[in-house]
Every structure is written in structure tokens, then in C-alpha cells.
Amino acid sequence: MKADKLKSRYTPKEQADSFVFRNKLTPKQSEDAATQLSEARKKVREQMTESQVLYAKVKQLRFQMEDYLKSEKYNQEFSFAYFLKKYIRLGYKIQKNFAKDIEVPTSELSSVLNSGRPPGKKMIVRLELHSNNAIPAVSWYRLWEKEKEYELKTDKALRKQEEKHVQNRLVFDF
Secondary structure, eight states: OOOOHHHHOHHHHHHHHOOOOOOEEEEEEHEEEEEEEHHHHHHHHHHHOOOHHHHHHHHHHHHHHHHHOOOSSOTTTHHHHHHHHHHHHHHOOOOOHHHHHHHHHHHHHHHHTTTTTOOOOHHHHHHHHHHTTOOOOHHHHHHHHHHHHHHHHHHHHHHHHHHHOOOOOEEEEE
């Protein structure tokens, strides 16, 4: 909204209460502000416990997952296995220990991580529980579903193979 429209619609007090006005800073002031912000962030990070750091990393992973899920584009890199590997690396050095904690055979976890096997409902729910509900099971499921949706859309060989099984297709006059 332009400044004159603001003045005609709102009193100066209402404007001050409702809007943040940009303050033009000199390059030196901008640099000082960036330095102060950096130092404040560093100070907060130093005061965080290991648990708080882990929680922040898990939430960051969740937001990355959700941002990807909101996007219309499919990215092969951002598979279920990719996000699961990142999740495991947050708290474990050895995948075997993670598999033990969620009571999944190591071979099954390895197969899911190598995209050879789909994750089961039980595994997806256990991932939610393991993250203490920080990453919902639905987000994990939607990651896997997005992969399958892409495969279905792009599998031309399957369409060609199944075409011979369809007769009397619907005909539309437009």
C-alpha cells in the first residue's frame, strides 16, 4: 500500500502499531547490525544444551521435508531414504544402533535406505515416535508417496505393457 493511501486510511498511531517501517542504514550501520546479530546468535548457540541442539536439528529437518513436500517439483535427491539417512545421522554414528532402537532388522533398514524396499506403516509410525512426534508419520509417508507418484507418472514402459490389457476405451466428443 502506498504511503498516501496509508495516511488516508489509518491514523499515524494505527500505522505505527500495525506496520514495520524500513529504516535505511548506511553500509557501515548494516555491517555493524549484521555483526551484532551474528554475535547474539553465537551466544545463544553456546548456551544451548545438547538436547536443545538435537531438537533444533530435528525441527530443521522437518521443515526441509515439509518445504520439499509443498513444492510441485519432484527431486530424485530428496527421496525417503535421503531424509531418513539425514535423520539417522543426527543421533547415530552406526545405523545398526538406530535399527535396534526402533526394533527393525538391520537388513530391512538397509534395504529401505538403499531404496530397494518401501518403508512399512510400522516403520513410519516408529519414526514419528522415535522423534518424539517432532516429525509426524504423515510427513514420512508423504515423502514415500511423492516418490511413488512420480514413478507412476513417468513409467512409460508400464503404460505400454498394460495397454494391451485395455479394450473399449471411453470415447469423448469435444
